[in-house]
Amino acid sequence: MQTIMKDPSGAVIGLDFDGTLSPIVSDPAKAAIHPAAPPVLAELARRVRAVAIVTGRPVETVLGLGPALADVPGLVILGHYGFERWEGGTVSAPPPPAGVPRAQAELPLLLDRLGMERVGVEDKGRAVAVHTRNAPDPQGAFDTLRGPLADLAERAGLVVEPGRFVIELRPPGMDKGHALSLFLAERAARSVLFAGDDLGDLAAFAAVRSSGLPGVTVCSGSAEVTELAESADVVVDGPDGVVELLRELLAGMDG
C-alpha cells in the first residue's frame, strides 16, 4: 500500500466484480455495483496508472449492473476472465467458443437426471454458469454437480470454473492471472493492487506475486470462501470493506 501511495502514477488497481465491488445476492441478474464504488473508482482513476475490473462476467453485464462505471476515466473491463475487453466504449473479443451451445443443450437433461431443484442456469454467451445458491441444499447440490459438470465440460471442449455456489463451464486458455499479467506489462506498471473474493481470483493473486512488482492482494472476505483469505495480504469485510480500503488508499496519496 505504501508504494502505491507514494507513487500512485505507476500503480495498476485490479478489482473483481461480484463479491468485491458488488454485494452477493441470490439472483445474479439482480446484482448491482456498491453505490459508493463508482465515485471512488473515478477518483482513483485520476490518480493511478490504470483501474481495471477483471471479472468472470461479460463486460456488457458489468456495465448493465454498474452503469456509472462507463464514466470512470480510462476504466478497462476485462470480462469473461480476460477473453473480452471493454475500453472507451468499445468491446473486443475473440469469436465465441463452439462448445457452449452443446453444454447448454445437454444441461437440462443432466440437471433433471440428477434431481436438481432450484438450480439456476445463467446463459453468459461465451460461457454457461450453473448456480446452486437457491437449491434446498446449496453445498450438497454443488458437490453433486461438480463431477458431472466436469465431464460435460470435457465433452464440449470447455473447462469448469468453480466459485461461490456456482460452477461455470467456459473456454480454456485464459484466466484472471494471465489477463492481469498482460495488463501489467501493457501499462508498464510499477506497482499493483488486486482485490477479489472468490477462487477464480487466486490466479490474479499469483500474478501479483509473479510480477515482481511491489504488490498487495486484498480479499473481500466472506464465510463462503476461506482459501482466498488465507493467501491474501489484507482481508476486508466484503464490498463495504473494499470501498473503505480504496478510500484509505486515496487518502494516503494526499498525505
Ligand SMILES: O=P(O)(O)OC[C@H]1O[C@H](O[C@H]2O[C@H](CO)[C@@H](O)[C@H](O)[C@H]2O)[C@H](O)[C@@H](O)[C@@H]1O
Ligand atoms: O469474477 P466475478 O466478477 O466475481 O464473477 C464470478 C461469478 O459471479 C456471479 O455469481 C456470483 O454472484 C452472484 C450475484 O451476487 C451470486 O448469486 C452467485 O452465487 C455468485 O457465484 C455471476 O453470476 C457468475 O456468472 C460469475 O462467474
